[in-house]
Amino acid sequence: xxNYYEILEVNKNxxxxxxxKAYKVLIKKYHPDQYLGNxxxxxxxxxxxxxxxxxxxxxxxxxxxxxLEFKKAEIKDFEKIYNENSNVKKDLQNKNSVVxxxxxxxxxxxxxxxxxxxxxxxxxxxxxxxxxxxxxPDFKDKKKLDQKDIQAMIITAVIVIIVGxxxxxxxxxxxxxxxxxxxx
Numbered sequence: 031x032x033n034y035y036e037i038l039e040v041n042k043n044x045x046x047x048x049x050x051k052a053y054k055v056l057i058k059k060y061h062p063d064q065y066l067g068n069x070x071x072x073x074x075x076x077x078x079x080x081x082x083x084x085x086x087x088x089x090x091x092x093x094x095x096x097x098l099e100f101k102k103a104e105i106k107d108f109e110k111i112y113n114e115n116s117n118v119k120k121d122l123q124n125k126n127s128v129v130x131x132x133x134x135x136x137x138x139x140x141x142x143x144x145x146x147x148x149x150x151x152x153x154x155x156x157x158x159x160x161x162x163x164x165x166x167p168d169f170k171d172k173k174k175l176d177q178k179d180i181q182a183m184i185i186t187a188v189i190v191i192i193v194g195x196x197x198x199x200x201x202x203x204x205x206x207x208x209x210x211x212x213x214x
Contacts, residue, residue: 032079037079038083038084039052060080062074
């Protein structure tokens, strides 16, 4: 639907005098006798649009009918845009869920690869220790300790001893270690 207010370059609440003045200015501006060639054809088209807009907006009854139709068209356009945006939003949500699934699969695959690469390294040992302490075995009942738990305890003890020895020989931590062991 054509927007006659835009064609006449006036506000929707413009008075009859403002519409008359805008019409006169635009008719002079786009009068076909002022142009040649293709510009003349464009000026004739523009003049026809201005005349049509003025015819509707200058008559109170036609203007009120036009305003009702224009509002209906605006509402339809708004609903159309809203529905398109809703559909786009749904599409984006669907795509995001697919992307999230793919990302979670990739993350799991990367974690599996990292776990394979950690076997026999310090990080692998730390992972085993994490798993052991997640389950928190009951140390009072030694029968409940399985082979993995015993290995984790031995590995932890060895790591603590090695770190202690290293700290003993590093000059920056040597004093701390002496104070820790000899409580002086």
